[in-house]
Structures are given as C-alpha cells and as structure tokens.
Amino acid sequence: MAQPLLERLASYLAGEFDNRSQSLADPVWYLHLRLWHRPLPPSCFGEGYSFFIEQLSVVSGQPPYRQRILHITERSEGLWGQYYGLPDPVAYSGSATQPDRLASLTRDQLIALPQCGVAIEYQPTTETFSARLPGDRLCSFTANGGVSYVRLKFDIGPETLAPGSPVVFQMEDRGVDPTTGKTTWGPQMGPFCLVKQQTYELSRV
Known part of the structure; x- marks a missing residue:
C-alpha cells in the first residue's frame, strides 16, 4: 500500500540536515548550515504533523537561531504548511537536540502568522514536494519591534530515484524589502x- 502523501512529506521532513558538501564546494556563497525538523507531540495540534525548526551556522560558534513551528495538514485543495512563531524563541534555543523541552508545548502558546502559509505540491516524476506562498504573497511577522517580510520557499525529496538515495531539503527563504522588492x-x-x-521517528496522529 502506497504511503499517504502527508505522511510521506512528514517522514521526509523529520530529521537533521546539513549542507557541508555545498559549503565546501562554494564557501563564498554558502554558509555551512545545520537544520533540524524535530517532530512535536500530536497533542500540540491534534491533526496532521508539526515540527519545531531551528538552524545553526556551524562555524560561527553562535547558538541555534530562527526557531519556529511548521504544521502540515491535508485540505480538500491539497497539502498545506502553516508556520507559527514562539513568544520567546531564544528560550527554546537548542531544543531540536533536547526534545524533552518541547513536550509541554501547546498550540495556544504559539503566535499565529496568518500570512505565513505555504501551498505544497507533490511532483510524482521526482517524488519531490514543493512549498510556495500563494500568489506573490510575502510572509510577514513582527520581530524586535518591527515588521519583517520573507519569501518562503522549499523543496524536499530524494536526491535521485535510486533506492536508498538521501533526502535533500532545498531551502530558499529570503528576507525582502516590501518597498523595493530587493532581497535583504x-x-x-x-x-x-x-x-x-539523521531521521527522527514521527509521532503518530
């Protein structure tokens, strides 16, 4: 029996990712990053799959940053990913590798980001999922007393269709100046x- 698309997407996302090879090949343009998608308990949302996300600049010596939540569900019109903020992201720094700290996280603790939802399409020829903001929308949220605008975009799937091929997460989030449209x-x-x-086990809904 084929794995349902939502569960397949969740299984691709759940884990630790690293771009060491890309960074070594082109260090001028690509920082060496580590990224985590740590599954949250089903009780957090009650449906779909949710993940605590953070990333790390490996060589900087700084703590992880960009803590956020992604909740993926299946709607009548297709797969959907909704991002949420945390009231104090720094307080959760390092939680991707210390998941016990996330056990008590609940939906009502999260900050709604209504402009930060992505439509997710499945590409059967490559077995890849592509997430994009609908239309020309920008994700907007308040941080450090000001409003930030981001163009969200990711693709995830096997590197090749060969058995055992590694999963690759292509991340192209960009900060945008809404007046000029230029990348910041x-x-x-x-x-x-x-x-x-590394792959993390999913919490079943």
Missing part, C-alpha cells in the same frame, strides 16, 4: 541544499 538576506546563488543526516 538569504541565498543569492540558489537554494541551500541540505542533505538529511
């Missing part, structure tokens, strides 16, 4: 290509 941060030469190093 993010990859300049194409997406970060992070290869899954």
Whole structure:
C-alpha cells in the first residue's frame, strides 16, 4: 500500500540536515548550515504533523537561531504548511537536540502568522514536494519591534530515484524589502541544499 502523501512529506521532513558538501564546494556563497525538523507531540495540534525548526551556522560558534513551528495538514485543495512563531524563541534555543523541552508545548502558546502559509505540491516524476506562498504573497511577522517580510520557499525529496538515495531539503527563504522588492538576506546563488543526516521517528496522529 502506497504511503499517504502527508505522511510521506512528514517522514521526509523529520530529521537533521546539513549542507557541508555545498559549503565546501562554494564557501563564498554558502554558509555551512545545520537544520533540524524535530517532530512535536500530536497533542500540540491534534491533526496532521508539526515540527519545531531551528538552524545553526556551524562555524560561527553562535547558538541555534530562527526557531519556529511548521504544521502540515491535508485540505480538500491539497497539502498545506502553516508556520507559527514562539513568544520567546531564544528560550527554546537548542531544543531540536533536547526534545524533552518541547513536550509541554501547546498550540495556544504559539503566535499565529496568518500570512505565513505555504501551498505544497507533490511532483510524482521526482517524488519531490514543493512549498510556495500563494500568489506573490510575502510572509510577514513582527520581530524586535518591527515588521519583517520573507519569501518562503522549499523543496524536499530524494536526491535521485535510486533506492536508498538521501533526502535533500532545498531551502530558499529570503528576507525582502516590501518597498523595493530587493532581497535583504538569504541565498543569492540558489537554494541551500541540505542533505538529511539523521531521521527522527514521527509521532503518530
């Protein structure tokens, strides 16, 4: 029996990712990043699958950053990913590798980000999932007293269709100046290509 698409997407996402090879090949344009998608308990949302996400600049010596929540569900019109903020992201720094700290996290503790939802399409020829903001929308949220705007975009799936091929997460989130449309941060030469190093077990709904 084929694995349902939502569960397949969740199994691809759940894990630790790293772009060491990309960074070594082109260190001028690509930082060495580590990224975690740590599954949250089903009780957090009660449906679908949810993940605590954070990332780390490996060589910087700084703690993990960009803590956020992604909740994926299946709607009548297809797969959907909704991002949420945390009231104090720094308080959760390092939780991706200390998941016990996430056990008590509940939906009502999260900050709704209604403009930060992505439509997710499945590409059967490559077995890849592609997430995009609908239309030309920008994800917007308040941080450090100001409003930030981000263009969210990711693709995830096997590197090749050969059995045992590693899962690759291509991340191309970019900060955007809404007045000029210019990129203020993010990859300049194409997406970060992070290869899954470790898979986490999903919490079943």
